[in-house]
Amino acid sequence: MAERPSRGQLRLNRRRLFAGSAAVVAAGATLTQCSIARSSVTQELSDSAVEPFHGRHQAGITTAPQAHALFVALDLAPAPGRGPRDALAAVLKLWTSDAARLTQGRAALADTEPELAQRPARLTVTVGLGPRLFDRIALGHRRPRAAAEPPGFATDRLEPQWCGGDLLLQICADDPITLAHTSRVLLKNVRTMTTVRWRQTGFRNAAGGRGGSMRNLMGQIDGTVNITDAAGFDRHVWHDGEDQPWFAGGTILVLRRIRAEMDTWDEIDRASKELAVGRRLDTGAPLTGSSEFDEPDFAATDRGIPVIPPNSHIAVARHRSDDERFLRRPYNYDDAPPTGRTTDSGLIFATYQRDPAAQFTPVQRRLAEADALNEWITTIGSATFAILPGVDDDGYLGESLLG
Amino acid sequence: MAERPSRGQLRLNRRRLFAGSAAVVAAGATLTQCSIARSSVTQELSDSAVEPFHGRHQAGITTAPQAHALFVALDLAPAPGRGPRDALAAVLKLWTSDAARLTQGRAALADTEPELAQRPARLTVTVGLGPRLFDRIALGHRRPRAAAEPPGFATDRLEPQWCGGDLLLQICADDPITLAHTSRVLLKNVRTMTTVRWRQTGFRNAAGGRGGSMRNLMGQIDGTVNITDAAGFDRHVWHDGEDQPWFAGGTILVLRRIRAEMDTWDEIDRASKELAVGRRLDTGAPLTGSSEFDEPDFAATDRGIPVIPPNSHIAVARHRSDDERFLRRPYNYDDAPPTGRTTDSGLIFATYQRDPAAQFTPVQRRLAEADALNEWITTIGSATFAILPGVDDDGYLGESLLG
Numbered sequence: 001m002a003e004r005p006s007r008g009q010l011r012l013n014r015r016r017l018f019a020g021s022a023a024v025v026a027a028g029a030t031l032t033q034c035s036i037a038r039s040s041v042t043q044e045l046s047d048s049a050v051e052p053f054h055g056r057h058q059a060g061i062t063t064a065p066q067a068h069a070l071f072v073a074l075d076l077a078p079a080p081g082r083g084p085r086d087a088l089a090a091v092l093k094l095w096t097s098d099a100a101r102l103t104q105g106r107a108a109l110a111d112t113e114p115e116l117a118q119r120p121a122r123l124t125v126t127v128g129l130g131p132r133l134f135d136r137i138a139l140g141h142r143r144p145r146a147a148a149e150p151p152g153f154a155t156d157r158l159e160p161q162w163c164g165g166d167l168l169l170q171i172c173a174d175d176p177i178t179l180a181h182t183s184r185v186l187l188k189n190v191r192t193m194t195t196v197r198w199r200q201t202g203f204r205n206a207a208g209g210r211g212g213s214m215r216n217l218m219g220q221i222d223g224t225v226n227i228t229d230a231a232g233f234d235r236h237v238w239h240d241g242e243d244q245p246w247f248a249g250g251t252i253l254v255l256r257r258i259r260a261e262m263d264t265w266d267e268i269d270r271a272s273k274e275l276a277v278g279r280r281l282d283t284g285a286p287l288t289g290s291s292e293f294d295e296p297d298f299a300a301t302d303r304g305i306p307v308i309p310p311n312s313h314i315a316v317a318r319h320r321s322d323d324e325r326f327l328r329r330p331y332n333y334d335d336a337p338p339t340g341r342t343t344d345s346g347l348i349f350a351t352y353q354r355d356p357a358a359q360f361t362p363v364q365r366r367l368a369e370a371d372a373l374n375e376w377i378t379t380i381g382s383a384t385f386a387i388l389p390g391v392d393d394d395g396y397l398g399e400s401l402l403g
Numbered sequence: 404m405a406e407r408p409s410r411g412q413l414r415l416n417r418r419r420l421f422a423g424s425a426a427v428v429a430a431g432a433t434l435t436q437c438s439i440a441r442s443s444v445t446q447e448l449s450d451s452a453v454e455p456f457h458g459r460h461q462a463g464i465t466t467a468p469q470a471h472a473l474f475v476a477l478d479l480a481p482a483p484g485r486g487p488r489d490a491l492a493a494v495l496k497l498w499t500s501d502a503a504r505l506t507q508g509r510a511a512l513a514d515t516e517p518e519l520a521q522r523p524a525r526l527t528v529t530v531g532l533g534p535r536l537f538d539r540i541a542l543g544h545r546r547p548r549a550a551a552e553p554p555g556f557a558t559d560r561l562e563p564q565w566c567g568g569d570l571l572l573q574i575c576a577d578d579p580i581t582l583a584h585t586s587r588v589l590l591k592n593v594r595t596m597t598t599v600r601w602r603q604t605g606f607r608n609a610a611g612g613r614g615g616s617m618r619n620l621m622g623q624i625d626g627t628v629n630i631t632d633a634a635g636f637d638r639h640v641w642h643d644g645e646d647q648p649w650f651a652g653g654t655i656l657v658l659r660r661i662r663a664e665m666d667t668w669d670e671i672d673r674a675s676k677e678l679a680v681g682r683r684l685d686t687g688a689p690l691t692g693s694s695e696f697d698e699p700d701f702a703a704t705d706r707g708i709p710v711i712p713p714n715s716h717i718a719v720a721r722h723r724s725d726d727e728r729f730l731r732r733p734y735n736y737d738d739a740p741p742t743g744r745t746t747d748s749g750l751i752f753a754t755y756q757r758d759p760a761a762q763f764t765p766v767q768r769r770l771a772e773a774d775a776l777n778e779w780i781t782t783i784g785s786a787t788f789a790i791l792p793g794v795d796d797d798g799y800l801g802e803s804l805l806g
Binding site for chain 2: 047067068112113114115119176177180184188201203204206207209210214217263265266282336337339342343345
């Protein structure tokens, strides 16, 4: 067990640490190996920490992942006599106003539990539009080409309750009470204009832990190879408005719900798991390396046999060209299993890119064809959303489309 | 927004703070008012922090509440040819062995995801037996008198899916991944001998925040008056084995699922809410005081009218004698609502006491008769469990009953 300063010691040291800054509590992750420097996961402990709301892009995408996420898909259900486009504008204006306040630790207008807004805990609210919505609001000609559902894949076992949606609301925070309050405010304020289609709750390691890449519930270190720098975001994530100038600064979310078949996964031994993934379970190092961020050597062989099997997950998932890269921001889920099953868990695999057809789809096609992991994972949900460009102080989300 | 030290400053300060103790990351809550000194909620940030497993009492009861909790009720379903008492002993031995390791940050035996055990994050595992189980295992004569379901109350609207159970597994941790892994290990290892009856997931503020009492999702500060000292635990919580010597060191959990009727709650104004509760929403102070921990003055009047209404929640809930006190350790829940409802949230109201008939029941009877809050809260689940005494290094949970 780790040695631990007593409460008295801690208090004294904390006082010294934060002398003159009484409202602040903040500390961070242990500095182990290269985790802080290399990983996109940074750790904040302060429940008063805020993420910016206004800007060229929405927050919640390149933001270091918070501990908790809620993804809600809604369908527009405008009142009789009100057009869907008016209803959409009303929803987006309400969400913009509420999110601009809540993310900064301020109560929403007419917030009935304003004190629950006092711990923003890096809250972000991110909003997107489903591809089919553009036709519904008679703006099909303004749909970005990239905002299209990917094709079906042979390994998909899609369940309608996890697919599609007119609108996406993504709420992320390091504190679960903040998340619950935010979702209540944002959803109740639009309840006369929308119906909830699905709702997915996810989590990563709690903020304030030792940092480093997250493990998923299959035990693998998840997200080692990812885009982490501004140039990469500009190149791979943010849409440049090419075919639809109003969409410059947006991105396309492809959200997949991937069930882990834990019972069969737990029947195979560690060596088999490592061959299926292509990485060590303990360190996350590629089978040809010794630490997580070592470059895999896909050409390495041992007595003529590839050290990293060509059908291992990392070999198949690896981008074949730089153009295929996209940002992943996954969350674990662990829900109540149906009767007779021990576990209902897996990954809410959130991917962000300028064009899924050029980025997500070719990679997923290879994975569907060859990934050794397919025996233990099943994609049961899929939904695509055009994540709106960011908003200035005096605008509202979607204004460049609807305004 | 609060001033925040830069990452570089933090790193330096942290290094100084923990010099000589490289494995430790720990910091704590802002020292506001009297929250740390007076509240039972303490805050730990370290995901390597451990709670003791062995001892006279099980952990997870007087332990400062962790951020996340899972309560699972199971029924014994022994294989043909195996008696329920044997099955129970097998389950309790497995859980003891697994919990003794997992709570200390070590993988369970044959843990298929051992790396997920590396962040104990103050994990506790707490085990109890339902009152009806004693007859099932032909040990009805060894049931503690106190291990009995409370009577029904007029305001109960109990739904069978949230009631009863042969066995309780309570898992609490500050990290949701730790909790998910622990529940998987503990539940899969007993799947041939049990069926899951219900499962309730709850949360409080994330560990590492500013500390202080939790707010529930109705916006109230929750848990101000509670038992926080060892003498109080001995007097009100721990059973002394009076009628059943084997049960000395145990306690009785009465777990209520209390739905918050958020839509109607949000229709009333703040003054009405404060009168219903008897406390200020902002500070949690009683209506006769100015800060959370001020003693309410139930005799105070303003122009002949009581300042704290006699039917307010705190006036009715207040213990009439010291004998009525019990320990509360509540968690919020916020689940996917059924179609047409905006929210399915409320409180998993976990109470621990030596004898519910003398402690929980008289208070709850008064609340059912008179609590002004009843209009906005509905008890939809109830379950009672004899929380087993603690265990030594070489024993197993329940050995004093079964051994």
